[in-house]
Amino acid sequence: MATAMSVSAGAMAMSIPLDEYNLVVAGDYKHEGGSVWGTxxxxxxxxxxxxxxxxTVAPAPVIDSLKVVGDITANQVKVKSGNLVIGGEIGSGSNVELHxxxxxVIHDSSLSIDGVVSDLQTASTTLSGMTTAGNMASFNNGAFSYSGDADIAFFDISFEDLFKQNTNFNFSGVAADSLVINISGTQxxxxxxxxxxxxxDLSGNSGLGAEDILWNFFEAEDLTISNPVVGSIxxxxxxxxxxxxLDGSLAAGSLVxxxxxxDYNYTHKVNPVPLPGSSVLFGTALLAFGLSRMGRKKRA
Structure with missing residues (x-):
């Protein structure tokens, strides 16, 4: 099932920290190579x-580009730009380089990720409930389509239906600034x-790009991504x-x-907007949402 809804601007934006962080891991991160381009x-x-x-973090101004609430025991950690903030300890066998x-290196025992994780959990749950009747969105054989006038299109798809054999994902039929793919499935x-x-086109210069796609695994408890992905997870x-x-941001409970x-971060913001004649619903009211563009980074 695919759904889409019109949106409006003007309300306080719901925070989705994937526009600020390239990677958020609520728990432990085991990194065996590769790199994270952003914060x-x-x-x-x-x-x-x-x-x-x-x-790819800019050298100036100097920012806190890597934050670790716990300990660092990885063999080698290179921070190419910016500070390392750590709440725990750096192990004696760890070689940490700031370039x-x-x-x-900033030691901060009060460092906490709780607020960021809470915002991400709220966003995931909220986005998973964004549906409406009378839409013009569809998903068929890997092709996403939406021909309405909404700024954001929502697609509700089961994990099994989404990742079928020999699927070529195509977003050229989506006439919206962004799409959110709500994916059901747990274990x-x-x-x-x-x-x-x-x-x-990752840059988005000729349609939807990597910064415009969000894959919301709102029910997932364990998830293996076995191939490259375009868009934030x-x-x-x-x-x-x-x-x-991954060409996009990632928020995970733990990561290997x-x-x-x-760092094609998801730069769109979602605004809660009550429907006319209704109040905000958590039990007795309704929620509608608006989307405001935060500005799309273009890449050659």
Whole structure:
């Protein structure tokens, strides 16, 4: 089933931290190689082998580009730009390198990820309920289509239907600024490697790009991504294994990977807007939502 709804601007935007962070991990992050191009927030420990962070973060102003609430025991950690903020300890066997001018290690025992995780959980739950009748959205054999006048299109699809054999995802038929794919399914989820994104312009200069797509695994408890993905992944309650490059942000409960995560952050914001004549519903009211563009980064 696919759904879409019109949106309006003007209300306070619901926070989705995937526009600020390239990677958020509520628990432990085991990194066996690869890199995270943007900023990272880890709520548990950073373990594993060699890892690189903040590959494309600007050198000035100096920001906190890697935050780790727990301990660092990974063999080698390179922070290419910005500060490392850590709430725990750096293990004696860990080699931590700061490559940016003016960067430093900041020890902060009060560091907490709770607010960010709560915002992501709220966003995932809220987005999963965004449906309406009378829409013009559809999904068929890998092709997403929406021909209405909404700024954002929502698609409700089961994991099994989404990741079928030999699927070529196509977004050229979506006449909206963004799409959110709400994916149902809880355990033993493995995407397989038989899907692709042929012809998609990551920059968004010729239609929807990597920053305009959000995959919301709102029910997932364990998730294996076995192939590259374009768009941001919201799976904040899941143990995630990432086996393919990601062109987008990622929010996970825990993470194991040796792949690159590129900083095509999800830059759209969602605004809660009560429907006319109604009040906000959690039990007795309704929720409608509006979308405001935060500005799309263009890439050559």
């Amino acid at each position: 990272t927030f880890i709520g548990g420990n950073l373990t594993g082998g060699a890892s690189e962070f903040a590959t 940016g001018a003016g960067a430093t 033993n989820l493995n995407t397989g490697s038989s899907y692709n994104f042929p012809g998609l 919201l799976a904040i309650n899941a143990d995630v294994t990432l086996m393919g490059t 990977t040796q792949r690159q995560i590129h």
